Amino acid sequence: MVVTPTPPNPPILNDPTLTSTWSHRAWVASGCIITVLISLAKAITGAAKSHMWLEPIVAGLLGYILADLASGVHHWFIDNYGSASTPLFGTQIDAFQDPHKRPWRVTRIQFANIIHTLARGVTLTVLPIDLACSCNDPTIHGFVAVFSGCIIFSLKFHALAHTPKSQLPLLVAALQDAGLLV
Incomplete structure (x- = not known):
């Protein structure tokens, strides 16, 4: 039997801020299924x-590298500058x-809850371009x-970096060990 250590401040099991809503799921579906898959297709x-x-x-490899760079710079900036009262980004x-x-x-944090904001941003940015562009x-x-x-x-990749390695799926641990995921 594997015993998982209790975190110092255990979460409340029914914490609604950790739960995915139907709105979160809809944005993830539109971002992933519609937007990304349209471009991939x-x-x-x-x-x-x-x-x-x-x-x-x-181009896909370049997209991976630039997404990694952009998300890293964004995370570094958000971690080091500003506060909850900063306009627009607080x-x-x-x-x-x-x-x-x-x-x-x-x-x-449940899957759709953690990525819905980025999925919404991608949907609102990429989908109109994808649909309007005859390219x-x-x-x-x-x-x-x-x-x-x-x-x-x-x-989600960042959240997995905070997960103890023993609790990660083998593929995720292997990708982290290879330096392909955070």
């Missing part, structure tokens, strides 16, 4: 039609600094799909 079909595979793959700063006070809490360049769509997907999941 356009990248794959465009690559198949043009027999151009290397460029979309390289609630985001407060939420980002919470794991430093209570690292156990971020590991208990069928698989390279652009490859970049957009991977970049958007990595941005959406960046907070």
Whole structure:
């Protein structure tokens, strides 16, 4: 029997701030399923039609690297500057600094709750461009799909960094060990 140590300030089991709502799930669905998958499908079909595979793959790799850089710089900035009363970014700063006070809490936030804000941002930014743009360049769509997907999941990846290694799925632990996830 594995005994999980109790965090110093155990969470209240019915804490509504940790629970995903239907609104959270809807934003995740629109961000992941609609926005990212539309770009990914356009990248794959465009690559198949043009027999151009290397460029979309390289663009996807670039999307991964730039998403990692952008989310890292954003996290560093939010962690080090401002407070809850900072205009425009105050609630985001407060939420980002919470794991430093209570690292156990971020590991208990349900999936859609932790990523819905980024999914909403991606949906509101990328979906209109995807729908309005007649561009069928698989390279652009490859970049957009991977970049958007990595941005959406960046907070979940960060939450997994606060999870004890013994509680991580083997794939996540392996990706962390390889330096591909935080």
